[in-house]
Amino acid sequence: MRAPLPRRPLGRRPVGGLPLRSVAPNAVTALALCSGLSGIRFAISGNWELAVVMVLVAGVLDGLDGRVARMLHGESRFGAELDSLSDAISFGVSPALIVYLWSLNTLPRFGWMAALVLAVFCALRLARFNAAIDAAEQPHKSAGFLTGVPAPAGAALALLPLFLWFVTEEPILRDPRLIAPWTIFVALLMVSSIATFSWTSLRLRRNIRFEAIAVVVLVGAAAVSAPWQTAAAAGVAYLLAIPFSVASYGRVKRLRAGAPSGPASSSPPSA
Template sequence: MALRPRRPGRGLPLRAIAPNAVTAMALCSGLTGIRFAIAGDWERAVLMVLLAGVLDGIDGRIARLVRGESRFGAELDSLSDAISFGVSPALIVYLWSLMGIPRIGWLAALIYAVFCALRLARFNANIDVAEQPHKSAGFLTGVPAPAGAGLAMLPMYLWFWTEEAIFRSPWLVAPWVAFTAFLMVSSLATFSWSSLRLRRRVRFEALAVVVIFAAAIVSAPWQTLSVICLGYLATIPFSIAAYARVRRLRAGAPATPSAAA
């Protein structure tokens, strides 16, 4: 009786465990934010989502550092993002404000969570596509999920900062959350921070800015986060104009022999 050949192992390599563990920590952080929101601890709920954003920003860098990229890791990262930056902010904002208008508020929360999932599904569908105009030019398509979560909670930052009741009004929060959802699924070109390169002459100044930012986020977190969100929104018109300029340059460039063929 002939023995069946053994199938090659399909387990994850050891070097892929570290980045996937960080991704799992980001998922746990986002879910913990929901737990704090149910308890009415709004500041900790927001901080848990922000911590998930920090962890999400470093897991990919760890994967590239240890050469632990994998298809499993990419899928886990997308699922973690959908929960940490889609479901979690939607529920936190709903419990904080949108419960005041249950039907419209829940609709706005659903739109945000579903649009976040649609954005991530679009990203996964295009991950193997060679021709991506935005990506090849150093831009993102729409607002990324972590930034979308930060923007969706902007009324909460302002409420923590000023304690003004207007920022907790569901009639203000609902359209804002829906607008943030639109930014995530839109085809607008937004700046990709990973594609930015600093000149050698300004690296010391950039380090000073980072130090100032760290001091501000520790001493006045909600004011700093509010300014960051408003500043990020202000960059979107410039990113759209910059990408339009790139498109015009590409359209006016002479065709290469391979393209002509």
């Protein structure tokens, strides 16, 4: 006979498991993972537009799960690990396979190497982020910047040639001799140490908030009427913003270096 289970005292919750408020953000993360994996499925069948849409949907869901978790106070270690695994697949493996099946498979060796670099470097970026999440000193984060290109933005940049190809259908945009170096370049951006803008830390001045709302409306209307042109323009704009983010962080770094030290730091060390 099976031994009877020990009785749990009334009023005490079982050790382990997830609280109910953590289910919603983890469900959003799981949906993002399903969307990223579905992109691979549509790429295998040659439905390139729907494959790319699935990766973009995964990016939108990835931006929502953290906000849902903070709103419900449902942050958990489980959710953080699930989010990293979902990002590695949705923004590393899925874009790499889509680009490989779309273009790089005509260069079997070098093309597959480029796809591997994109997938592995995305995983390395997420591993570096998880390793430094509890670090006391994070200069980029404390200044409101990210280290390297984030995984969702990296996936969108890797798919930028497809955005342009959807618009123009130019055969040269599918040439693996161009796509392979571009894929490796995007992978290097993800694992680089350059400072990039963190959109969550941007603060608008009061006198331009109405103009910002108007810009959002215009971008939304453009995305509805011309989605691939808008996606391509957004990718190019993000690339052009990287030098400005590096220069902006350089200014912040110089200001911090020139700031006077506090009285505690200026006092001589005790014996």
